[in-house]
Amino acid sequence: MGVFEDSVNTFLAVVKPYLDDDAVSEVLCNGPQEIFIEKRGLLEKVPVQFKDEQALQAAVRNIAQFVGRTVDEDNPILDARLPDGSRVAAVLPPCSRKGTTLSIRKFSKGSPSFVDLINRGSISKEAARFLDVCIYLAKNLIISGGTGSGKTTLLNVLGSRIPGTQRLLIIEDASELKIKTDHVVYMETKHPDAFGKGAVTIRDLIKSALRLRPDRIVVGEVRGSEAMDLVTAMNTGHGGSMGTTHANTPYDALVRLETLAMMGDSNVPVAAIRRQISAAIHMVVQIKRLDDGSRKITAISEVLPEVDEQGRYSIRDIFRFVQRGKTPEGKIVGEFVPTGYIPTFMHEIEINRLPFPRERFNPPDWYKAQMAREESQTKKLGGGHGSGHAA
Protein backbone atom coordinates (compact mmCIF):
# COMPACT_ATOMS: atom_id res chain seq x y z
CA MET A 1 0.00 0.00 0.00
CA GLY A 2 2.88 2.30 0.84
CA VAL A 3 4.14 2.24 -2.72
CA PHE A 4 0.75 3.09 -4.04
CA GLU A 5 0.40 5.97 -1.64
CA ASP A 6 3.64 7.39 -2.99
CA SER A 7 2.29 7.31 -6.50
CA VAL A 8 -0.99 8.90 -5.38
CA ASN A 9 1.03 11.67 -3.80
CA THR A 10 2.92 12.22 -7.03
CA PHE A 11 0.45 11.62 -9.81
CA LEU A 12 -2.87 12.35 -8.15
CA ALA A 13 -1.67 15.17 -5.93
CA VAL A 14 -4.23 17.66 -7.31
CA VAL A 15 -7.16 15.50 -6.29
CA LYS A 16 -5.60 14.06 -3.15
CA PRO A 17 -7.50 16.36 -0.76
CA TYR A 18 -10.74 14.87 -2.11
CA LEU A 19 -9.43 11.33 -1.99
CA ASP A 20 -8.62 11.94 1.67
CA ASP A 21 -11.96 13.55 2.49
CA ASP A 22 -14.32 10.95 3.97
CA ALA A 23 -17.38 12.91 2.85
CA VAL A 24 -16.34 12.54 -0.81
CA SER A 25 -17.38 9.28 -2.43
CA GLU A 26 -16.25 9.80 -6.01
CA VAL A 27 -13.77 11.90 -7.99
CA LEU A 28 -14.49 12.45 -11.69
CA CYS A 29 -12.13 14.02 -14.22
CA ASN A 30 -13.56 14.98 -17.61
CA GLY A 31 -10.25 15.75 -19.21
CA PRO A 32 -7.54 17.54 -17.26
CA GLN A 33 -9.40 20.80 -16.68
CA GLU A 34 -12.81 19.73 -15.48
CA ILE A 35 -12.99 17.92 -12.17
CA PHE A 36 -16.13 17.02 -10.24
CA ILE A 37 -16.59 15.28 -6.93
CA GLU A 38 -19.54 13.52 -5.40
CA LYS A 39 -20.09 14.64 -1.86
CA ARG A 40 -22.95 13.27 0.22
CA GLY A 41 -24.60 11.98 -2.90
CA LEU A 42 -24.43 15.23 -4.89
CA LEU A 43 -22.05 16.29 -7.64
CA GLU A 44 -20.08 19.51 -7.49
CA LYS A 45 -17.34 21.00 -9.63
CA VAL A 46 -14.09 21.69 -7.81
CA PRO A 47 -11.56 24.42 -8.54
CA VAL A 48 -8.57 22.20 -9.29
CA GLN A 49 -7.05 21.03 -12.55
CA PHE A 50 -4.36 18.73 -13.80
CA LYS A 51 -1.52 20.60 -15.48
CA ASP A 52 -2.37 19.14 -18.86
CA GLU A 53 -3.62 16.00 -20.57
CA GLN A 54 -0.18 14.39 -20.22
CA ALA A 55 -0.29 14.77 -16.46
CA LEU A 56 -3.71 13.14 -16.24
CA GLN A 57 -2.67 10.33 -18.56
CA ALA A 58 0.45 9.77 -16.52
CA ALA A 59 -1.75 9.29 -13.46
CA VAL A 60 -3.96 6.77 -15.25
CA ARG A 61 -0.93 4.91 -16.64
CA ASN A 62 0.55 4.76 -13.20
CA ILE A 63 -2.62 3.27 -11.74
CA ALA A 64 -2.79 0.76 -14.59
CA GLN A 65 0.82 -0.22 -14.08
CA PHE A 66 0.17 -0.63 -10.42
CA VAL A 67 -2.57 -3.20 -11.05
CA GLY A 68 -0.57 -4.92 -13.78
CA ARG A 69 -2.43 -3.58 -16.80
CA THR A 70 -1.60 -1.41 -19.77
CA VAL A 71 -3.46 1.62 -21.06
CA ASP A 72 -2.52 3.40 -24.26
CA GLU A 73 -4.08 4.30 -27.59
CA ASP A 74 -4.53 0.64 -28.43
CA ASN A 75 -6.01 -0.23 -25.05
CA PRO A 76 -7.82 2.97 -24.13
CA ILE A 77 -10.12 1.50 -21.47
CA LEU A 78 -9.17 0.73 -17.89
CA ASP A 79 -11.41 -0.82 -15.26
CA ALA A 80 -9.47 -1.67 -12.14
CA ARG A 81 -9.56 -1.96 -8.43
CA LEU A 82 -6.91 -0.37 -6.24
CA PRO A 83 -5.33 -2.10 -3.28
CA ASP A 84 -7.50 -0.09 -0.89
CA GLY A 85 -10.66 -1.28 -2.62
CA SER A 86 -11.34 1.90 -4.61
CA ARG A 87 -12.56 1.36 -8.12
CA VAL A 88 -10.98 3.17 -11.04
CA ALA A 89 -12.42 3.49 -14.52
CA ALA A 90 -10.77 5.45 -17.30
CA VAL A 91 -11.19 6.00 -21.01
CA LEU A 92 -8.37 7.63 -22.96
CA PRO A 93 -8.49 9.58 -26.19
CA PRO A 94 -9.30 8.98 -29.01
CA CYS A 95 -12.30 7.20 -27.46
CA SER A 96 -12.76 9.97 -24.94
CA ARG A 97 -13.02 13.20 -26.90
CA LYS A 98 -12.37 15.88 -24.28
CA GLY A 99 -9.22 14.22 -23.03
CA THR A 100 -8.92 11.37 -20.57
CA THR A 101 -12.04 10.60 -18.54
CA LEU A 102 -11.28 9.18 -15.13
CA SER A 103 -13.55 8.10 -12.32
CA ILE A 104 -12.36 7.03 -8.90
CA ARG A 105 -15.08 5.48 -6.74
CA LYS A 106 -13.65 5.51 -3.26
CA PHE A 107 -14.06 2.48 -1.10
CA SER A 108 -16.32 3.41 1.74
CA LYS A 109 -14.60 2.70 5.02
CA GLY A 110 -16.32 0.02 7.05
CA SER A 111 -19.27 -1.53 5.28
CA PRO A 112 -22.59 -0.28 6.66
CA SER A 113 -25.10 -2.51 8.44
CA PHE A 114 -28.87 -2.57 8.31
CA VAL A 115 -28.89 -0.16 11.24
CA ASP A 116 -26.80 2.33 9.23
CA LEU A 117 -29.14 2.04 6.25
CA ILE A 118 -32.13 2.62 8.56
CA ASN A 119 -30.43 5.63 10.15
CA ARG A 120 -29.66 7.10 6.72
CA GLY A 121 -33.32 6.72 5.77
CA SER A 122 -32.56 4.23 3.00
CA ILE A 123 -35.03 1.70 4.38
CA SER A 124 -37.50 1.41 7.25
CA LYS A 125 -37.04 -0.87 10.22
CA GLU A 126 -40.01 -2.99 9.18
CA ALA A 127 -38.85 -3.38 5.59
CA ALA A 128 -35.36 -4.31 6.82
CA ARG A 129 -36.88 -6.94 9.12
CA PHE A 130 -38.85 -8.31 6.22
CA LEU A 131 -35.71 -8.61 4.07
CA ASP A 132 -34.10 -10.43 6.97
CA VAL A 133 -36.99 -12.90 6.91
CA CYS A 134 -36.48 -13.39 3.15
CA ILE A 135 -32.78 -14.10 3.65
CA TYR A 136 -33.50 -16.52 6.47
CA LEU A 137 -36.04 -18.36 4.30
CA ALA A 138 -33.42 -18.56 1.53
CA LYS A 139 -35.42 -16.63 -1.04
CA ASN A 140 -33.55 -15.98 -4.28
CA LEU A 141 -33.15 -12.28 -4.63
CA ILE A 142 -32.06 -9.72 -7.20
CA ILE A 143 -31.03 -6.21 -6.26
CA SER A 144 -31.89 -3.82 -9.06
CA GLY A 145 -30.80 -0.22 -9.49
CA GLY A 146 -29.03 2.33 -11.65
CA THR A 147 -25.33 3.13 -11.64
CA GLY A 148 -24.09 4.10 -8.21
CA SER A 149 -27.49 3.60 -6.63
CA GLY A 150 -26.09 1.49 -3.81
CA LYS A 151 -26.61 -2.06 -5.12
CA THR A 152 -23.27 -3.42 -4.01
CA THR A 153 -23.58 -1.77 -0.60
CA LEU A 154 -27.00 -3.35 -0.12
CA LEU A 155 -25.75 -6.74 -1.27
CA ASN A 156 -23.04 -6.53 1.40
CA VAL A 157 -25.64 -5.80 4.04
CA LEU A 158 -28.00 -8.57 2.93
CA GLY A 159 -25.18 -11.06 2.48
CA SER A 160 -24.03 -10.46 6.02
CA ARG A 161 -27.46 -11.61 7.26
CA ILE A 162 -26.97 -15.10 5.82
CA PRO A 163 -26.86 -17.64 8.66
CA GLY A 164 -23.23 -18.46 9.52
CA THR A 165 -23.88 -22.20 9.18
CA GLN A 166 -24.19 -21.88 5.41
CA ARG A 167 -21.42 -21.92 2.85
CA LEU A 168 -21.42 -18.88 0.63
CA LEU A 169 -19.61 -18.57 -2.71
CA ILE A 170 -19.08 -15.07 -4.04
CA ILE A 171 -18.31 -14.46 -7.68
CA GLU A 172 -17.24 -11.06 -8.96
CA ASP A 173 -15.57 -9.30 -11.83
CA ALA A 174 -13.43 -7.10 -9.66
CA SER A 175 -13.56 -8.07 -6.04
CA GLU A 176 -15.62 -5.53 -4.16
CA LEU A 177 -17.90 -7.32 -1.74
CA LYS A 178 -16.96 -7.81 1.87
CA ILE A 179 -19.62 -10.00 3.31
CA LYS A 180 -19.41 -10.57 7.02
CA THR A 181 -20.38 -14.15 7.65
CA ASP A 182 -18.61 -17.25 8.96
CA HIS A 183 -18.18 -19.37 5.87
CA VAL A 184 -17.45 -17.49 2.69
CA VAL A 185 -15.29 -18.12 -0.40
CA TYR A 186 -14.41 -15.27 -2.78
CA MET A 187 -13.77 -15.76 -6.47
CA GLU A 188 -12.73 -13.24 -9.06
CA THR A 189 -12.66 -13.31 -12.86
CA LYS A 190 -9.37 -13.09 -14.71
CA HIS A 191 -8.47 -10.90 -17.67
CA PRO A 192 -6.90 -12.54 -20.69
CA ASP A 193 -3.16 -12.11 -21.14
CA ALA A 194 -1.56 -10.06 -23.91
CA PHE A 195 -2.27 -12.89 -26.36
CA GLY A 196 -5.94 -13.02 -25.45
CA LYS A 197 -5.51 -16.29 -23.55
CA GLY A 198 -6.30 -17.42 -20.02
CA ALA A 199 -9.48 -15.45 -19.44
CA VAL A 200 -11.78 -16.76 -16.70
CA THR A 201 -15.33 -15.45 -16.89
CA ILE A 202 -18.19 -15.23 -14.42
CA ARG A 203 -19.84 -18.09 -16.31
CA ASP A 204 -16.76 -20.27 -15.80
CA LEU A 205 -16.72 -19.43 -12.12
CA ILE A 206 -20.42 -20.16 -11.59
CA LYS A 207 -19.92 -23.56 -13.21
CA SER A 208 -16.99 -24.44 -10.98
CA ALA A 209 -18.71 -22.96 -7.95
CA LEU A 210 -21.48 -25.51 -8.35
CA ARG A 211 -18.91 -28.26 -7.80
CA LEU A 212 -17.63 -26.64 -4.64
CA ARG A 213 -20.68 -27.45 -2.53
CA PRO A 214 -22.14 -24.02 -2.13
CA ASP A 215 -25.29 -23.47 -0.11
CA ARG A 216 -25.74 -20.08 -1.67
CA ILE A 217 -24.15 -18.28 -4.61
CA VAL A 218 -23.74 -14.53 -4.82
CA VAL A 219 -22.86 -12.88 -8.13
CA GLY A 220 -21.68 -9.31 -7.58
CA GLU A 221 -23.07 -7.95 -10.81
CA VAL A 222 -24.97 -9.85 -13.46
CA ARG A 223 -24.23 -8.15 -16.75
CA GLY A 224 -23.67 -10.89 -19.28
CA SER A 225 -24.72 -14.34 -20.32
CA GLU A 226 -23.97 -15.63 -16.80
CA ALA A 227 -27.57 -14.58 -16.03
CA MET A 228 -28.59 -17.98 -17.42
CA ASP A 229 -26.17 -19.84 -15.17
CA LEU A 230 -27.28 -17.95 -12.08
CA VAL A 231 -30.93 -18.60 -12.86
CA THR A 232 -30.18 -22.28 -13.41
CA ALA A 233 -28.28 -22.46 -10.12
CA MET A 234 -31.19 -20.78 -8.35
CA ASN A 235 -33.57 -23.31 -9.88
CA THR A 236 -31.49 -26.29 -8.90
CA GLY A 237 -31.31 -26.12 -5.19
CA HIS A 238 -29.12 -23.16 -4.40
CA GLY A 239 -31.86 -21.26 -2.68
CA GLY A 240 -30.96 -17.96 -1.13
CA SER A 241 -28.70 -16.96 -4.00
CA MET A 242 -28.35 -13.31 -4.88
CA GLY A 243 -27.08 -10.90 -7.47
CA THR A 244 -27.40 -7.32 -8.64
CA THR A 245 -28.38 -5.93 -11.99
CA HIS A 246 -28.82 -2.55 -13.68
CA ALA A 247 -32.50 -1.70 -14.07
CA ASN A 248 -34.94 0.98 -13.03
CA THR A 249 -37.89 -1.12 -11.91
CA PRO A 250 -38.30 -4.68 -10.61
CA TYR A 251 -40.09 -5.55 -13.83
CA ASP A 252 -37.24 -4.20 -15.95
CA ALA A 253 -34.76 -6.15 -13.85
CA LEU A 254 -36.39 -9.41 -14.95
CA VAL A 255 -36.51 -8.27 -18.56
CA ARG A 256 -32.84 -7.37 -18.35
CA LEU A 257 -31.94 -10.81 -16.97
CA GLU A 258 -33.94 -12.34 -19.77
CA THR A 259 -32.03 -10.35 -22.40
CA LEU A 260 -28.71 -11.28 -20.80
CA ALA A 261 -29.65 -14.94 -20.54
CA MET A 262 -30.54 -15.01 -24.24
CA MET A 263 -27.15 -13.60 -25.15
CA GLY A 264 -25.55 -16.79 -23.94
CA ASP A 265 -27.91 -19.39 -25.31
CA SER A 266 -30.06 -18.20 -28.14
CA ASN A 267 -31.34 -21.74 -28.77
CA VAL A 268 -33.51 -21.68 -25.69
CA PRO A 269 -36.90 -20.21 -26.60
CA VAL A 270 -37.74 -16.98 -24.84
CA ALA A 271 -40.87 -18.48 -23.28
CA ALA A 272 -38.71 -21.11 -21.57
CA ILE A 273 -36.27 -18.50 -20.29
CA ARG A 274 -39.14 -16.46 -18.89
CA ARG A 275 -40.55 -19.48 -17.10
CA GLN A 276 -37.15 -20.23 -15.59
CA ILE A 277 -36.61 -16.65 -14.49
CA SER A 278 -40.02 -16.35 -12.88
CA ALA A 279 -39.52 -19.66 -11.11
CA ALA A 280 -35.97 -18.88 -9.98
CA ILE A 281 -36.31 -15.36 -8.67
CA HIS A 282 -38.51 -14.86 -5.67
CA MET A 283 -37.81 -11.25 -4.81
CA VAL A 284 -36.53 -8.08 -6.42
CA VAL A 285 -35.28 -5.23 -4.27
CA GLN A 286 -35.21 -1.94 -6.15
CA ILE A 287 -32.82 0.78 -5.01
CA LYS A 288 -32.57 4.32 -6.39
CA ARG A 289 -30.46 7.39 -6.08
CA LEU A 290 -32.97 10.18 -5.60
CA ASP A 291 -32.66 13.82 -6.70
CA ASP A 292 -31.54 14.92 -3.25
CA GLY A 293 -28.54 12.58 -3.40
CA SER A 294 -30.01 10.05 -0.98
CA ARG A 295 -30.21 6.35 -1.80
CA LYS A 296 -33.44 4.61 -1.02
CA ILE A 297 -34.96 1.20 -1.42
CA THR A 298 -38.00 2.13 -3.47
CA ALA A 299 -39.64 -1.27 -3.77
CA ILE A 300 -39.42 -4.76 -2.32
CA SER A 301 -41.39 -6.98 -4.65
CA GLU A 302 -42.33 -10.61 -4.96
CA VAL A 303 -42.04 -12.35 -8.32
CA LEU A 304 -44.76 -14.96 -8.78
CA PRO A 305 -43.71 -18.19 -10.47
CA GLU A 306 -45.91 -17.59 -13.48
CA VAL A 307 -46.01 -15.61 -16.70
CA ASP A 308 -49.23 -14.69 -18.50
CA GLU A 309 -50.13 -15.50 -22.11
CA GLN A 310 -48.35 -12.37 -23.31
CA GLY A 311 -45.21 -13.50 -21.53
CA ARG A 312 -45.49 -10.85 -18.80
CA TYR A 313 -44.10 -11.47 -15.37
CA SER A 314 -46.33 -11.14 -12.31
CA ILE A 315 -44.75 -8.85 -9.77
CA ARG A 316 -46.33 -7.69 -6.53
CA ASP A 317 -44.88 -4.90 -4.45
CA ILE A 318 -44.77 -5.75 -0.76
CA PHE A 319 -43.11 -2.55 0.43
CA ARG A 320 -42.79 0.75 -1.41
CA PHE A 321 -41.23 4.10 -0.75
CA VAL A 322 -43.80 6.84 -1.24
CA GLN A 323 -42.63 10.43 -1.45
CA ARG A 324 -44.85 12.78 0.56
CA GLY A 325 -43.05 16.06 0.14
CA LYS A 326 -39.78 17.94 0.20
CA THR A 327 -38.12 20.06 2.88
CA PRO A 328 -37.24 23.69 2.02
CA GLU A 329 -33.63 22.44 1.68
CA GLY A 330 -34.70 20.04 -1.03
CA LYS A 331 -34.57 16.81 1.02
CA ILE A 332 -37.10 14.26 -0.10
CA VAL A 333 -39.55 13.29 2.63
CA GLY A 334 -41.50 10.08 2.40
CA GLU A 335 -42.45 6.81 3.98
CA PHE A 336 -41.80 3.16 3.39
CA VAL A 337 -45.18 1.49 3.41
CA PRO A 338 -46.40 -2.06 3.17
CA THR A 339 -48.83 -2.19 0.25
CA GLY A 340 -51.22 -4.64 1.89
CA TYR A 341 -50.12 -7.50 -0.34
CA ILE A 342 -49.28 -10.61 1.70
CA PRO A 343 -46.39 -12.61 0.21
CA THR A 344 -47.24 -16.10 -1.03
CA PHE A 345 -44.74 -17.53 1.44
CA MET A 346 -46.58 -16.18 4.50
CA HIS A 347 -47.14 -19.77 5.69
CA GLU A 348 -43.35 -20.30 5.70
CA ILE A 349 -42.97 -17.24 7.90
CA GLU A 350 -45.59 -18.66 10.25
CA ILE A 351 -44.45 -22.27 10.44
CA ASN A 352 -40.90 -21.12 11.10
CA ARG A 353 -42.24 -18.89 13.87
CA LEU A 354 -40.46 -15.88 12.45
CA PRO A 355 -41.44 -12.71 14.26
CA PHE A 356 -43.16 -11.05 11.33
CA PRO A 357 -46.94 -11.28 11.84
CA ARG A 358 -49.47 -10.67 9.08
CA GLU A 359 -50.51 -7.29 10.48
CA ARG A 360 -47.14 -5.89 9.47
CA PHE A 361 -48.27 -6.02 5.85
CA ASN A 362 -51.20 -3.67 6.57
CA PRO A 363 -50.75 -0.29 4.92
CA PRO A 364 -51.43 2.95 6.82
CA ASP A 365 -54.81 4.61 6.25
CA TRP A 366 -53.42 7.51 4.24
CA TYR A 367 -51.87 5.05 1.79
CA LYS A 368 -55.11 3.12 1.40
CA ALA A 369 -56.94 6.39 0.70
CA GLN A 370 -54.30 7.42 -1.83
CA MET A 371 -54.51 4.08 -3.63
CA ALA A 372 -58.30 4.25 -3.72
CA ARG A 373 -58.11 7.72 -5.24
CA GLU A 374 -55.62 6.60 -7.86
CA GLU A 375 -57.71 3.57 -8.72
CA SER A 376 -60.86 5.59 -9.25
CA GLN A 377 -58.93 8.00 -11.44
CA THR A 378 -57.55 5.16 -13.56
CA LYS A 379 -61.07 3.77 -13.91
CA LYS A 380 -62.35 7.17 -15.04
CA LEU A 381 -59.63 7.30 -17.67
CA GLY A 382 -60.55 3.77 -18.66
CA GLY A 383 -56.97 2.51 -18.49
CA GLY A 384 -54.86 0.31 -16.28
CA HIS A 385 -54.50 -3.43 -16.53
CA GLY A 386 -53.31 -3.68 -12.93
CA SER A 387 -50.32 -5.84 -13.71
CA GLY A 388 -48.30 -4.38 -10.90
CA HIS A 389 -45.57 -2.69 -12.91
CA ALA A 390 -44.88 -0.27 -10.09
CA ALA A 391 -41.64 1.68 -9.91
Ligand SMILES: Nc1ncnc2c1ncn2[C@@H]1O[C@H](COP(=O)(O)OP(=O)(O)OP(=O)(O)O)[C@@H](O)[C@H]1O
Ligand atom coordinates in the same frame (compact mmCIF):
# COMPACT_ATOMS: atom_id res chain seq x y z
N1 LIG B 1 -27.82 3.65 1.44
C1 LIG B 1 -26.88 4.52 1.10
N2 LIG B 1 -26.90 5.78 1.57
C2 LIG B 1 -25.97 6.67 1.19
N3 LIG B 1 -24.93 6.40 0.38
C3 LIG B 1 -24.85 5.16 -0.12
C4 LIG B 1 -25.82 4.17 0.21
N4 LIG B 1 -25.49 3.03 -0.44
C5 LIG B 1 -24.38 3.31 -1.13
N5 LIG B 1 -23.98 4.58 -0.95
C6 LIG B 1 -22.82 5.23 -1.58
O1 LIG B 1 -23.10 5.30 -2.97
C7 LIG B 1 -21.97 4.99 -3.76
C8 LIG B 1 -22.30 3.85 -4.69
O2 LIG B 1 -22.56 2.69 -3.95
P1 LIG B 1 -22.44 1.24 -4.57
O3 LIG B 1 -21.08 0.96 -5.04
O4 LIG B 1 -23.02 0.31 -3.56
O5 LIG B 1 -23.44 1.39 -5.81
P2 LIG B 1 -23.67 0.42 -7.04
O6 LIG B 1 -25.12 0.55 -7.39
O7 LIG B 1 -23.20 -0.94 -6.74
O8 LIG B 1 -22.78 1.09 -8.15
P3 LIG B 1 -22.30 0.49 -9.58
O9 LIG B 1 -23.50 0.59 -10.46
O10 LIG B 1 -21.23 1.41 -10.01
O11 LIG B 1 -21.86 -0.91 -9.32
C9 LIG B 1 -20.87 4.69 -2.77
O12 LIG B 1 -20.09 5.81 -2.62
C10 LIG B 1 -21.59 4.36 -1.48
O13 LIG B 1 -20.83 4.69 -0.35
Ligand SMILES: [Mg+2]
Ligand atom coordinates in the same frame (compact mmCIF):
# COMPACT_ATOMS: atom_id res chain seq x y z
MG1 LIG C 1 -21.84 -2.16 -7.75
